[in-house]
Amino acid sequence: MNSAYGFxxxxxxxxxxxxxxKPRAKAERVERLDFDHYAVWVKEPxxxxxxxxxxSKVLGQHFGKSPFLIKVVSxxxxxxxxxxxx
Numbered sequence: 579m580n581s582a583y584g585f586x587x588x589x590x591x592x593x594x595x596x597x598x599x600k601p602r603a604k605a606e607r608v609e610r611l612d613f614d615h616y617a618v619w620v621k622e623p624x625x626x627x628x629x630x631x632x633x634s635k636v637l638g639q640h641f642g643k644s645p646f647l648i649k650v651v652s653x654x655x656x657x658x659x660x661x662x663x664x
Contacts, residue, residue: 601629608640
């Protein structure tokens with residue numbers, strides 16, 4: 579089911595977005611590419627889950643949610659990820 583903002587809703591109150599991660603950036607930021615695709619720049623390197631944790635933190639700040647409510651559904655070791663926002 580699609581919501582009014584173009585997000586794909588998989589579980590009630592959880593939205594699925596598609597994210598392209600750019601690790602080792604100079605600054606952290608989020609850019610919306612279209613309805614449910616985002617690019618996220620993080621400072622951390624893609625080692626030992628550091629970049630994934632940084633993505634959760636940056637997206638949490640962007641969407642006004644706790645980083646603990648943001649889950650990487652697929653792409654844990656890839657730059658392209660599917661994220662659920664709870």
